[in-house]
Amino acid sequence: MAFTIAIDGPAAAGKGTISRAVAAHFGFAHLDTGLLYRAVGCRMLEGVDPVEAAQSLTQTDLDRKDLRGAEAAQAASKVATIPEVRAALLDFQRAFARRAGGAVLDGRDIGTVICPEAEAKLFVTASPEVRARRRYAELSSSGSNMSFAEVLQDVHERDARDRDRSTAPLRCADDAVLIDTSAMDIGAAIEAAIAAIDARG
Ligand code: C5P
Numbered sequence: 001m002a003f004t005i006a007i008d009g010p011a012a013a014g015k016g017t018i019s020r021a022v023a024a025h026f027g028f029a030h031l032d033t034g035l036l037y038r039a040v041g042c043r044m045l046e047g048v049d050p051v052e053a054a055q056s057l058t059q060t061d062l063d064r065k066d067l068r069g070a071e072a073a074q075a076a077s078k079v080a081t082i083p084e085v086r087a088a089l090l091d092f093q094r095a096f097a098r099r100a101g102g103a104v105l106d107g108r109d110i111g112t113v114i115c116p117e118a119e120a121k122l123f124v125t126a127s128p129e130v131r132a133r134r135r136y137a138e139l140s141s142s143g144s145n146m147s148f149a150e151v152l153q154d155v156h157e158r159d160a161r162d163r164d165r166s167t168a169p170l171r172c173a174d175d176a177v178l179i180d181t182s183a184m185d186i187g188a189a190i191e192a193a194i195a196a197i198d199a200r201g
Pocket of ligand 1: 011012033034035037038073076077078080106107108109110158162
């Protein structure tokens with residue numbers, strides 16, 4: 001049986017952690033679609049044409065160790081504005097979404113473009129300051145020496161690029177449940193997500 005859970009939202013809102021927990025709870029497969037754009041962004045930084053990179057993405061590209069860094073994130077949000085890049089990644093995401101046994105996909109346009117028919121949709125958000133604080137803690141613990149101000153600027157820049165692009169801009173689907181995690185710890189956010197999905201199922 002196919003059952004798709006679409007989880008969208010801006011950078012560092014807690015989507016990744018919530019998506020992994022939701023997938024584990026329901027026994028579903030999980031796809032972090034941001035990794036696809038990050039992998040294309042990293043190839044672009046190496047001089048490869050982003051459309052060609054998206055059309056020929058391999059598992060090796062997705063296993064790179066530098067995908068989680070801030071440079072990859074900025075490059076990802078740039079290649080993500082190119083319609084041909086998004087088109088090249090569409091079929092893979094849709095096939096993943098409809099796999100037997102259920103799937104959780106997290107990203108920016110899952111509930112609006114990739115899986116408008118998803119059985120459950122969440123939009124996870126938090127204030128830019130809260131998201132930057134979380135991202136700063138994450139980056140610091142992995143050895144980055146970016147300042148809080150730089151991380152906040154990165155969050156603002158990516159938000160603007162994701163919201164203002166003409167193809168598949170970041171927005172809450174009309175039928176998505178909105179979860180604002182600004183004042184929640186991660187345990188409460190996961191509980192809220194599972195409760196919202198149970199209510200749909
Ligand atoms: O989610 P993550 O921060 O890893 O995504 C990196 C970038 O990839 C985002 O800022 C966004 O521009 C892009 N992205 C997207 N659509 C998705 C997932 C990510 O445009 N479904």
